[in-house]
Amino acid sequence: MSETYLPKGLPRPSAGPDGLAEPYWRATRESKLVIQKCTGCGAWQWGPEWVCHQCHCMEIDWIEIEGKGLIYSYERPHHPVHHALTGHGAYLVVLVELPAYGNVRMLGNLLGDPHQEVVIGSAVQAVFEPHDEGDPAYTLVQWRIRST
């Protein structure tokens, strides 16, 4: 069993019936982080879209990126809204901006003490969190503080 930040039982991610996000979720299983890059104008894009929001090109690549970013915002939910979180206590969510990739943002949990002080602008590093028990198995992308 792999160790996970939040308890088991939360909804598992799915690429959905249209499969738009399938390359992302497939890559995370190989501990790779990919986002979209337009083949027409070169714009980075996240989250996934079928079209480039800048030039409307529909040929969009999935490019592996380095999981380094800065905390753009955060929250520490206390109130459990899902049965899997009942009795679990507070946890941390961070919104991370990736300056090297057009300032796209990604969202995940901040690993470590859920009561740690969070400073906007702190450097963070992506961490892959496999959920091999999932049906099918999946891997989440989490974040930890990166010493600079």
Add this chain to the structure above:
Amino acid sequence: MIDRTLRGQTAIIGIGETVYYKHGQSPDSEFKLALKAVISACQDAGISPHEIDGFASYGNERSEAGRLASALGIKELRFSNMFWGGGGGGVCGAIGNAAAAVATGQADCVVVFRSLAQGQYQRYGRSAGASVAAGDDAFMFPYGVISPAQRFAMKVIRFMHDHGITEHALRAISLACYHHAQNNPNAVMQGHLLDEGKYDQSRWIIEPFFRLYDCCQENDGAAALLVVSADRARDLRHKPVYIMAAAQGCDERSAAPVHNMPHYASSHFAQLAPRLYRMAKLLPEDMGIVQCYENFTGGVLMSLVEHGLVKPAEANEVLVKENLIAPNGTMPLNTSGGNLAECYMHGLELVHEAVRQIRGVAINQVTRNDAAIIMGGPMVTPVSSLILGSELTL
């Protein structure tokens, strides 16, 4: 060339609402609540429900226009319309749609309504418990970002960080709403007193900035209002409340997935508000009545800023309880208690209160009562706003 505007062409002539209940406590079904609110609005206006020829709603309303028109025996339904988006982002937009239908001759008497019975249906602030999350939810639900509060809190936190605004500003918004509810017999929170100590001691929903009293209630009830042409309104029993401007929409890419909207720390009104004031030919300082949808107090703060009613640098100073309460505050806010303390009627109760204020019959009556601004559903997409006015603003 004809000026393309809604300004002053239509008016609200009747408002109606049911008893407001705590969530799950309505003895009536959602559809029956809707019928009661529509009939009550007609009684207020002094017209028969048979005169209604249009319905407009929002927020994924379940009581359908065709069914309501049939139940009420309406002879000819000429307009039915739903505003996209969940929550209360469409409250003012639905009124704008009704006004547009009347102003362009598509219908003569359009009812705008909302009905909610959360005992009969699912609540908003609780996950339905699905085992799979797809689309944008796939990037949020597995991380415990599920409820509206959890999806919006990081916008507020970034806004507070950018402008150095403290939680005292949010507390003042909450205190003002609860204060106003105490005189309102239909307020669910009448008798539920809130002071600074009780607010400060209340539990975190999301830390920081989302305490229990920063979050709206969930309720059962229904509300409805009637829109007719300005000419017709002048012949009816109440002082007409003119629709001076309606605007809806959202900022650039505000529904970009995984929180990638360019203007992140925003209620999504920044591009809309200037259009609203231009149509009304009025300014923020003209608004004696300020009604803002509180899903969360942080959303109110950003809405007030984006509508030019508060400068971010002055928010800590201006947003104190004394300034926000009727009759003598500099900017009385949500004078019947709003979503926080009157009823979470998806913001329609905020419009009803603005109508009562302009008529001069509100329980917490303000003195500058010729122009009202109502802001719907901060942070959702799309959002909408409305300016109402008395004859003097025409």
